[in-house]
Amino acid sequence: MPTNVLVPRLGEGVEEVTITKWLKQVGDVVKELEPLLEVNTDKVDTEIPSPVSGVLQQISLPEGQTARVGEVLAVIEDGKAEPGAAAAPATPQPEALSAPVLAAGEPEPKRASAPTAPQSREMGFISPVVAKIAAQEGVNLAAVSGTGLNGRITKQDVLAFLEQRRAAPALEPTAPAMAAKPAALSAGDTLLPHSVMRRSIAKHMLESKRTSPHVLTVMEADLSHALAHRAANKEIFARDGVNLTLTAYFMLALVAALKAYPQVNSSWSEEGLILHKSLNLGMATSLGEDGLIVPVIKNAENLSLLGLARAVNDLAARARARKLTPDEVKGGTFTLTNHGISGSLLAFPVINQPQCGILGVGALQKRVMVQTDDLGRDSLAIRPMVYLSFVFDHRILDGASADWFLMKVKQTLEGSF
8 A cells, every 4th residue: 555755844833844865766665764865944954764664666756856744755655565666656646645644643735636435544534525625626735724633634624724715815926036047157167056055044044134124233342251250160061061162151141131131032023022931042053164053042041151051062063963953943032143253353144033133243352452440540451352243123123222232241241250
């Protein structure tokens, strides 16, 4: 009996994936839970396993293709066929809608023109009545939410979906994003194809600039106290297996500032400002020439300096080893990018939508600064300084409120730990 392999829901809010690599080919024997292919979502690579043992009968989508949750990836003849016997592509039949799915409750798209009798499999079961309506009305059942037992799609679910679709205003077709014609190659030029990650980064950056008005404000902070505290406690943290980096101090300062100015820990909506209860701090992490990724420290408000340092170590290491899960790069409410690691002094980071802002930290430099004592006398001193670049959504914050927030970050970094 053929079984459809569907795109599972790999995390909250993940609606589509990009197929990066097929690990099996048509005619290969596969075992249940054996990896079939690799997909990428939000710059995280994930393996999708086979739901059954059998022979890979059909690959429905090629590498590089984008697929939505519930869409058919492949067809497996589960234990019935011999290796190589099903090399010819199979034509999907209506009964494929009753095949098992990889993620519980995920419906499968309907592409057939006529209903058939239901099969014995219950997971993802589609009744003949539902199949008939979907075929007649051209409904993709992957887009229909099921309210029946175990998420089963009922006749009422399909009728409600049709009613909602009829009520929605027709949208004019738009050109695919980033579909611009490439510049012509001259003699000696080389075309370097974009990786999946680079396309994802480009898409997010364009969407961010189109979504919100970006404004930059800059201050500088003296890290004398932070560096002294780090020097005094680095060995103590190391005994607990934690590398105490300056990133942990920046995170601690962000927690203090976001608590003091909760409006910065928000997202814009047309109905009103969404104030987020948790402080989920994104941490931009460079992957070298492959791009960057932003793992998220969840509930940072509950973590001490030790806890933040441990989270920074863990997420950074697993990000570079490509071991993050999709949920670990989602749900951020504010982002830190330490662009100074590569020597940059100042930057204008792009906001990680739908967040209110992003803080960039420049390279640490010893600079001559004017110091004023309690009697008003000035003197020159060499201090370890960094520039703090705060880019914010001008729909949410004005210049004054943005500066209050950034001043709190500065004062926390320059205070006693």
